[in-house]
Amino acid sequence: MDRTVIGLTVGFALVALLGVFVLPDWLMSQILIAFSRALAVLGLLVLWRTGLISFGHALYFGLGAYTVAMLGKDLGITEVLITLPAAGLVAALVGFALGFIIRKYREIFFAMLNLAFSMVLFGILVKTEALGSTDGFSVEQPTLFGIGTDDSTTKLTALFLGICVIGWLAAIFVHRYLRSILGNLTTAVRDNEIRVEYLGYSVAEAIHGKYVMSAALAGLAGGFMALALGQVDPESMVNWTVSGELVFVTVLAGPGSVAAPFIGSLVFELLRTYAFELVPYAWQLIVGGTLLAVIFFLPGGLWSVISKLGGRSRPSDPPANREEAGR
Amino acid sequence: MKSLRYAGVLGAGLAGVIALAAPMPVAAKDTVSLGIVAFLSGPAAGPYGVPGRNGAEMVIDAINKGTLPAPYGTKGFAGATVAAEYIDESGGNTKQVSEYRNLVQKRGVDAIIGYVSSGSCAAVAPVAEELQTLTVMSVCGTPRIFEEAPREYVFRTMSHATADNIAAAHYVKEMMPDVKSYTGINQNYAWGQDSWRDFSLAMTGLMPDAKVSDKPQFPKIFAGQYGSEISALSLDDAELVHSSFWGGDFEAFILQATPRGFFSQKKVVLTVGGVSAYRLGKRLPDGVAIGSRGPYGILVRDRDTPLNTWFIKTYRDTYGEYPSGAAYQYAQAILATKIAYDKAAEAAGSFPNEKQVREALTGLEFESFAAPVKMALGNGHQAVTEHMYGIVQWDEAAGELGLRDVKVYPAECVMPPADTTSVEWIEAGMPGAKC
Secondary structure (H helix, E strand, C coil): CCHHHHHHHHHHHHHHHHHHHCCCHHHHHHHHHHHHHHHHHHHHHHHHHCCCCCCCCHHHHHHHHHHHHHHHHHHCCCEHHHHHHHHHHHHHHHHHHHHHHHCCCCHHHHHHHHHHHHHHHHHHHHHCHHHCHHHCEECCCCEECCECCCCHHHHHHHHHHHHHHHHHHHHHHHHHHHHCHHHHHHHHHHHCHHHHHHCCCCHHHHHHHHHHHHHHHHHHHHHHHHHHHCEECHHHHCCHHHHHHHHHHHHHHCCCCCCHHHHHHHHHHHHHHHHHHHCCCCHHHHHHHHHHHHHHHCCCCHHHHHHHHHHHCCCCCCHHHHCCCCC | CHHHHHHHHHHHHHHHHHHHCCCCCCCCCCEEEEEEEECCCCCCHHHHHHHHHHHHHHHHHHHHHCCCCCCCCCCCECCEEEEEEEEECCCHHHHHHHHHHHHHHHCCCCEEEECCCHHHHHHHHHHHHHHCCEEEECCCCCCHHHHHCCCCCEEECCCCHHHHHHHHHHHHHHHCCCCCEEEEECCCCHHHHHHHHHHHHHHHHHCCCCEECCCCECCCCCCCCCHHHHHHHHHCCCCEEEECCCHHHHHHHHHHHHHHCHHHHCEEEECCCHHHHHHHHHHCCCCCEEECCCCCHHHHCCCCCHHHHHHHHHHHHHHCCCCCHHHHHHHHHHHHHHHHHHHHHHHHCCCCCHHHHHHHHCCCEEECCCCEEEEEECCCCEEECCEEEEEEEEECCCCEEEEEEEEEECHHHHCCCCCCCHHHHHHCCCCCCCC
16 A cells, blocks of 8 residues: 555545534535535646646536436436436546547647637536526435435535545545556656657547546536535536636645645635635635735645645655655 | 655644634624625626625614614614624625535524525525525525425515516506517526516517517627627617616617617617616616616605605715615615514514524515515515516706606516416416506
């Protein structure tokens, strides 16, 4: 077992225990929302390590959310063991199809092409009155093994534990993937595509694979967000501002570790909450200012602070063990 | 093991977060704390959020001092001082749902009042039920809130958006009976689509001979440029144009259409034109018909009742301008809550609990600042009021915007009865409407 896996397991177990026994309900629901978003950020992290940033992952986020909501509304399927995998699957399929086009582009073209596709879905949803247009519609009561509950605390606790388990699994999966040969190609692709081709790997296929993975994670994230909010609408699920938030959290968190998206996302959520509370007229200023400060002073994101704190306690660590700190 | 230290760092961080986030002390019993939600930033802040917040602030101040006109001159909510926290409605529904939770679970407010956007209302209504918190919606229009599901904790103290468009159709029939065809320009989002649907359905029932254009315009919301839409409408044979534009889009449309002679060529009915009437002043062209989502704002400026006179005078003294629709609508939601607290306290003989307040608010009938309000629909949770339209006429002598041919439509004429949904009612030809 490598130390990241142990760290993740301890961390998620700690959060889950704290959530169930200590934390107040409002903080649990913030963690629920933050961790849902973090799943999508985890996907963006994979792309970012490849040197790609997408301004359009709200496409997959929204597809996931609407898949969960529409399965309940139109087919009466509320079982989360069906709806959540379906959310990931739909997003992955669309990601796979669009990937054939998108994998040819890099840098700003990659970012903007994603944005364009996401705004197409946004436009369609806004024009669809049957889906409530911009008002959206509510998500049916979710069930697990056919059991649903009206009690708000029970429901919150169940969803909270659910996101802890899924977040833990997803983080470990992505971590393992990044350690595999294909995963290790991420940085290689970013650094020099031609050399990667000479090594006998297809850059296009490597990027395609990562793209589908990030799409599936974003779809799963959207599905969970739909359950957490109980409501889907284009503005808060598919609009470019959602993509912007995902990129914001990616930059805030830093690409250093698969744990970073979860911490960054929670900080982002709490930051907005306190900005809302303290300066209701200029909360955007606080949020934007924080991002600027992070970019200026912490180019490695929040994770660089944590890894520094973790590393400082034993300065004699061999450099090999500190590879993540330096990113 | 280094990973354990990482976990330790994370744990310490989380502990810090918890310490930081420790809930505020519960408000003392002599205070009722309200969360008031309105757009404080973004495009809806100017036309809705800020006047709404002002109206709420002014009335809360008067309630705490006991200076509201009779019969509401008692101090506070059932004697308790009202403390208000203002929250921005922008940031999307995700943000609104978590802010709602924060207001209730973290900041411990007793009730939440506000919301302009139908999207926010639809998103928070189920959460309000889940968290069992009294929620009084002040402005949002969608009839779905109470037609979709019965609500126990959610109330709305003004008519929903159906009334705007049914009243518009009645006004067109009464004032422009020769209209042979009509079209519309509405923003392409839920509000605009619903408005056009309700208006065209109501017109089909009320003026079956008037033809609906097959080219109603649906520009993107916040587009700001309407040159091609104005050309398309000008080329359309339809004599009448319906629009539910508001805020910056409304003003941009008026300013871009006026120099093209659009308003001398077409008859125009603007369902929420009243919202921007004071801002535009002389630039709002003579002869257009405007509404203000009910008996509010410029439509009731000359209504001479003690409550309305007090409202207009105090608002002008405090903020230096006439109160627009949202100021009335937020004030009305606060007033309704005060009356419910007072009534519940009287019935209980002591300070009422949350359930008693809800019972008092259910089915409540009261005289608001401009007109009577009846909580008649949605099992007594959805208000109905009369509705008004008038035609703009610049008053040269007074140097301010005036209205002529103001018509009042009773609530029973423009709002559906309790046992049917809005769309079904209009489609059925509005049976039982008393006009």
